[in-house]
Amino acid sequence: MAARKMQKLALLAKIETTYGTDATPTGAANAMLVKNVTITPLEGEEIQRDLVLPYFGTQGVILAATYGKIDFEVELSGSGTAGTAPFWSVLARACGMAETIVAATSATYSPVSSGQESATIWWNLDGTRHVLLGARGNLSATLDVQKIPMLKFSLTGLLGTVTDVALPATTLPTPPKPVPPSKANTTVFTLHGYSAIVEAFSFDLGNKVEPRLLIGSESIELIDRAVSGTVVVQADQAAAIDWQAKAISRARGALAITHGTSAGNIIQIAAPAVEIGKQTFGSTANILNTSLPLVFCPSSSTGNDEISIVVK
Numbered sequence: 001m002a003a004r005k006m007q008k009l010a011l012l013a014k015i016e017t018t019y020g021t022d023a024t025p026t027g028a029a030n031a032m033l034v035k036n037v038t039i040t041p042l043e044g045e046e047i048q049r050d051l052v053l054p055y056f057g058t059q060g061v062i063l064a065a066t067y068g069k070i071d072f073e074v075e076l077s078g079s080g081t082a083g084t085a086p087f088w089s090v091l092a093r094a095c096g097m098a099e100t101i102v103a104a105t106s107a108t109y110s111p112v113s114s115g116q117e118s119a120t121i122w123w124n125l126d127g128t129r130h131v132l133l134g135a136r137g138n139l140s141a142t143l144d145v146q147k148i149p150m151l152k153f154s155l156t157g158l159l160g161t162v163t164d165v166a167l168p169a170t171t172l173p174t175p176p177k178p179v180p181p182s183k184a185n186t187t188v189f190t191l192h193g194y195s196a197i198v199e200a201f202s203f204d205l206g207n208k209v210e211p212r213l214l215i216g217s218e219s220i221e222l223i224d225r226a227v228s229g230t231v232v233v234q235a236d237q238a239a240a241i242d243w244q245a246k247a248i249s250r251a252r253g254a255l256a257i258t259h260g261t262s263a264g265n266i267i268q269i270a271a272p273a274v275e276i277g278k279q280t281f282g283s284t285a286n287i288l289n290t291s292l293p294l295v296f297c298p299s300s301s302t303g304n305d306e307i308s309i310v311v312k
Helices: 089-093 243-249
Strands: 009-015 035-048 061-075 097-102 106-111 119-125 128-144 150-164 186-191 198-204 207-214 217-225 228-234 252-259 267-276 280-284 287-296 308-311
Touching (some): 061 128, 061 207, 089 097, 089 106, 089 150, 186 198, 198 287
Antiparallel strands (some): 009 119, 128 150, 128 198, 267 287, 267 308
């Protein structure tokens, strides 16, 4: 028996038309370009039997409410063509983000509180294919200087089949190369109207993912969301921006980021009502900085506008 290789992995993802029904992704149309993959093929509740016997020893467990998980990262870049969805759009949609396409202009991803889509995930690890159905999950992102900007996905799905089948022939996406955050590449970064000098930024949708495995119904549900983030900025005088006063007053202000300069590879992140948390101080190369926790709040009576990702 030949040894199987961890590096020989094909990951396919496709939005489901009917929840929990295999969307049958193909290597030609639905291959994902990912890195740092962590697979949990089987999760569930281990129920102890705890039988009373006239001797010591375990009676084993019964495994109930089983499901699977997969975590990975995707380089944050566009599709290469304005108004065309990036390949990772399928994954964002499975994380409770609605997609809006404006032809030849933009693809926008915004959170929703109902009608969230789901995806079928096939991952083939060197000759054995595992299927996750009805997958939904969480999305986070990092934009740190001197690093590749990344999207991080954590997806949970109902268990499908496990089949020995050859690795599929894949047509991998060919997005433009991501560009690291810098003065030249990140042309806008404002928070509460202040143009910050930034070292690092991250956000997390904070989706609460709940496997709901009942008699007569099984699903993976997104039951809540709390978007948060962190930004590390060069410290300024209080006269320029008083972060402590903003934290105490719970003032809300806008966040705006434009990253990338080439059409088809411009990423805009916007949040209209961000609260500042309790700052902490640090330094890089003996230059004082401050780390600011961020709380992304809805700004309208209808909600679902805490954050948006626009690809242009």
